[in-house]
Structure formats: structure tokens, C-alpha cells
Amino acid sequence: MPKKNDLEQNALQIIMETGSKGVLQSELWRKINASSREGSRISIKLESKGLIYRERELYKGRWTYRLFSKRKPITIDSIISCPCLTCAESSKCEAGGAISPNKCEKLTAWILKSVEVEKTPPGE
Ligand code: SF4
Numbered sequence: 001m002p003k004k005n006d007l008e009q010n011a012l013q014i015i016m017e018t019g020s021k022g023v024l025q026s027e028l029w030r031k032i033n034a035s036s037r038e039g040s041r042i043s044i045k046l047e048s049k050g051l052i053y054r055e056r057e058l059y060k061g062r063w064t065y066r067l068f069s070k071r072k073p074i075t076i077d078s079i080i081s082c083p084c085l086t087c088a089e090s091s092k093c094e095a096g097g098a099i100s101p102n103k104c105e106k107l108t109a110w111i112l113k114s115v116e117v118e119k120t121p122p123g124e
Contacts, residue, residue, distance in 0.1 A: 014032065018068075022055070025064055052069055083110050
């Protein structure tokens with residue numbers, strides 16, 4: 001029988017892999033070979049740790065939850081729009097210099113926008 005932490009870790013990994021599609025909790029319990037009671041406990045625990053969020057969904061006439069990860073796998077997409085990649089000042093830009101990431105408005109705006117996108121659940 002798998003340990004509780006192994007089940008949680010497996011569940012979180014699967015939820016992360018489903019990305020913005022999320023996964024129905026019943027489908028997840030099947031994949032990790034957990035009972036619905038055990039699975040519900042895991043999803044509540046992951047949610048209370050701030051790792052996932054749940055959205056109610058009507059599936060085949062019954063209310064259930066779809067689970068989404070708050071963590072996103074790291075991809076090149078996460079930095080492709082960073083202004084530094086195409087900045088004409090990049091060769092002169094350095095910490096403590098006249099042109100610096102510490103005081104760059106373009107970089108600050110990009111970071112703040114990226115954080116907002118991360119905090120917004122899909123569909124909102
Ligand atoms: S921090 Fe600002 S100035 Fe420096 S390379 Fe990035 S966008 Fe350009």
C-alpha cells in the first residue's frame with residue numbers, strides 16, 4: 001500500500017501535468033489507485049497547502065470537483081515575452097549601473113503582469 005505522502009505527491013504531479021485543463025477528482029483517484037474517501041482527503045489537504053484549487057463541475061449528472069494546480073511547470077513560454085530578450089539596452093544593462101534591472105520600468109511591468117496571470121485561475 002502506498003504511503004500517504006506518496007499518494008499526495010503522485011496526485012499533485014498528475015494535477016500539474018493536466019495544466020489548464022485540470023482533472024476530475026474521480027479520474028485522479030483512479031490514476032493513483034485511491035478510494036474516493038482517501039482521494040477527497042488528499043485534495044482537501046493539497047488545497048489547504050495552497051498547491052491546488054478546486055472548481056465544482058456537473059459531470060454525468062453529479063456534482064464533483066475539477067482540480068487545478070497552482071504551480072505551473074517551467075517552460076520557455078514563461079519567459080518568451082520578457083522585455084530583456086529583445087531589449088536594445090541589454091548590453092549596457094547591469095545591476096548597479098546607469099541602466100539596471102533594479103530600476104527598469106519595462107521589466108517591472110512585465111514581472112507584475114506575469115504574477116497577475118499566474119494568480120488568475122483559468123476562465124476568469
Ligand atoms: S532590465 Fe530593462 S533595460 Fe535591462 S535588459 Fe531588461 S528590459 Fe532592457
